[in-house]
Amino acid sequence: MYQINFNRPCSVHFIGIGGISMSGLAEVLIEKGFEVSGSDMRESELTDKLASEGVKISYPQSAENIENPDVVVYTAAIHPDNPEFAEAVRRGIPMMTRAELLGELMLNYREAINVAGTHGKTTTTSMIAQILLAADADPTVTVGGMLKSIGGNIRVGKSDTFLAEACEYTNSFLSFYPTVSVVLNVEADHLDFFRDIDDIRNSFREFIRKLPQDDRGFLVINGDIQKVDYFLDGLKCGYVTFGKSEDYNYAAKDITYDDHACAGYTLLVDGKEEGRVRLSVPGQHNVYNSLAAIAVSDHMNIDRALAIDALKNYTGTDRRFELKGVVNGFTVIDDYAHHPQEIAATLKAAAMYPHKKLYVAFQSHTYTRTKVLMNEFAKALLLCDEVVLPDIYPARETDNLGISSLDLAKRINQMGGNATYIPDFPGVEKFILEKAEPGDLLITMGAGNIVKVAEDLLSM
Numbered sequence: 001m002y003q004i005n006f007n008r009p010c011s012v013h014f015i016g017i018g019g020i021s022m023s024g025l026a027e028v029l030i031e032k033g034f035e036v037s038g039s040d041m042r043e044s045e046l047t048d049k050l051a052s053e054g055v056k057i058s059y060p061q062s063a064e065n066i067e068n069p070d071v072v073v074y075t076a077a078i079h080p081d082n083p084e085f086a087e088a089v090r091r092g093i094p095m096m097t098r099a100e101l102l103g104e105l106m107l108n109y110r111e112a113i114n115v116a117g118t119h120g121k122t123t124t125t126s127m128i129a130q131i132l133l134a135a136d137a138d139p140t141v142t143v144g145g146m147l148k149s150i151g152g153n154i155r156v157g158k159s160d161t162f163l164a165e166a167c168e169y170t171n172s173f174l175s176f177y178p179t180v181s182v183v184l185n186v187e188a189d190h191l192d193f194f195r196d197i198d199d200i201r202n203s204f205r206e207f208i209r210k211l212p213q214d215d216r217g218f219l220v221i222n223g224d225i226q227k228v229d230y231f232l233d234g235l236k237c238g239y240v241t242f243g244k245s246e247d248y249n250y251a252a253k254d255i256t257y258d259d260h261a262c263a264g265y266t267l268l269v270d271g272k273e274e275g276r277v278r279l280s281v282p283g284q285h286n287v288y289n290s291l292a293a294i295a296v297s298d299h300m301n302i303d304r305a306l307a308i309d310a311l312k313n314y315t316g317t318d319r320r321f322e323l324k325g326v327v328n329g330f331t332v333i334d335d336y337a338h339h340p341q342e343i344a345a346t347l348k349a350a351a352m353y354p355h356k357k358l359y360v361a362f363q364s365h366t367y368t369r370t371k372v373l374m375n376e377f378a379k380a381l382l383l384c385d386e387v388v389l390p391d392i393y394p395a396r397e398t399d400n401l402g403i404s405s406l407d408l409a410k411r412i413n414q415m416g417g418n419a420t421y422i423p424d425f426p427g428v429e430k431f432i433l434e435k436a437e438p439g440d441l442l443i444t445m446g447a448g449n450i451v452k453v454a455e456d457l458l459s460m
Contacts, residue, residue: 002071002094004104006032010070014038015084017057018047019075024142024154025101026050031156039065039084063087070094073101076170077396099172102142102164106177109140110160113296114176116207117184117222118200119342120289121165123281124184126317127293129155129163134310135302139163145317145336161300166207168200169193173207180299181211182220182292183231189339192368192397205230211237220295222288223248240299242291246271250291255284261352263287267294267308277308281316283349321349324454329438331355334454338365338447340376346445347383355441360384361428361453363446364392364405371403378411384443386418386435390428393448425453432457 004010012029014022017038023046026036030053039058040047047057058065063083066072072088072095080086088095096104106112115125122145130149132139138157142164146153166173166181169190186204188197208231211217217237221228224243232239242250252265253273261282267274277294279286290311297307316322319336326332333353337346343362350358362381364370370377370392381387389405405421412419422428432453436442444454 001100001104002096004029004071004101004108006108009033009035011035011037011068013066013069013072013084013088015061015072015074015078015082016040017050017055018042018044019077019098020046020144020153021102021142022073022075022098023047023050024152025073025098025105026055027053027154028105028140028142028156030055037065037067037069066091066093071096073098076172097172097175099170099175102172103175103177106162106164109162111162111180111300112176112178113161113163113180113182114166114173114178115164115182115184115292116166116168116173116204117182118168118187118189119337119339119345120184120285121167122317122336123286123320124182124289124292125163125165127290127311127314128182128296130314131293131297131302131307131310132161132163132300134306134313135297135300137161137300137302143317145319147317148315168203168207171203174203174210176207176210178211179216180218180220180296181208182296183208183225184222184289184292185341186225186231187339187341188373189369192366201230208235213237218299220292220299222292240295242295243288250295252277252287252291255287257282257352259354261349267291269298274304275308278312280312280314282321282353283345285345285349319451321346324444325458327442327457327460328433328436330436330440330442332442332444332454332457334444334451336447337445338369340373340380343377343380343445344383346443347380350441350443351383353441356437356439357386357441358384359432359436359440359442360387361390361432361442361444361450362387363390363444363448363450364408365447366395367392367397367399367401367403370405370408371401374403374408374411377408378415378417381412381419382415382417386420387412388420388422388428388431390425390450390453391423393446393450395448425450425456428453429456429460433460 018040213236219239223241240249409419
């Protein structure tokens, strides 16, 4: 493995530099004095920003773009037949994946905080970032969404603290070197890569074992995870639990909600009441995300009152129950939820949000996830009054499983729900405009490009 050392800057070429994660890592290296180049299929706001900072970016990708870098970085979307990948292999240039580079970056920091889990990573990472910023900890942050307080998805600080999401897909997080890890949940997902839930649990257990197994390592884990002792048995670093039980190290009692479904609760630490926490993001799930953030904050010796105040000022990231506006008197909210547990959490939050009828335009993400979790999706979507389903967003997959959104619509209706399949976005928009009335609530939901429906409606 090629070592990325901040004390010895080198030249790095990124194949696919325009991705949100790749561009963020490039920003870190630029700030640390590395010579960065890259390529992509087309220009974008992210590549334009990098170009304005002096990065040489080539379009499209070709073998000639590989000049004389010390190392080439590529994403999981890049395959061996990519001309730049093939040229780097032919010339014997050291190569690493995006995940491997992220892991190498962590080794340059005294404290590397990783936030893992099937869902909730972006929000919890953002909450921790909000606290660190309020405490003037000057962290470097890489997050999977656009966070207002850092003006994007990346912040390069000057301290010895690095904060990042840790994604389990393709076992990316096993390339990381955390000193502090958060595990929010472990559930079935990404079954185009993992064999089953046991395979997923095994990967999370390995991830936890990446922590230093001494006083330098620290784990924050949701005690509600099924058979949580599987992850804790034999662990030699420190850990705390959080979750729904008041027996956990971090818990919440007397939870209340305001008119916009944002929670307030009494914080319990080791059974002792430690003040009242008020959140500015909706839903019960964010109570538990905030408990994890407070646990990390305490480990970092940040003043508790400051951390609680920072959480009150956290208003969310893009595409996380994001209020988009009002159309014809009905409210439009956009949300990234694409796993059944996320959908259920979002719709439970929406139930407490002022509205008459709740519509959801849900774009399922990948054929594999839709097929394997069909019943779970249908059950979660029963929590709205009416759901309209456009075609599945394929992402990295091709349609070879014989599954469609029509199948999901049929399953929802069989369970007593109200679902309509409409293949394209214009049809979805027409459907909503004809049915939604003043006082109703529409949530555009999914990890694909369903947000376009919200934006189109607002532009009308």
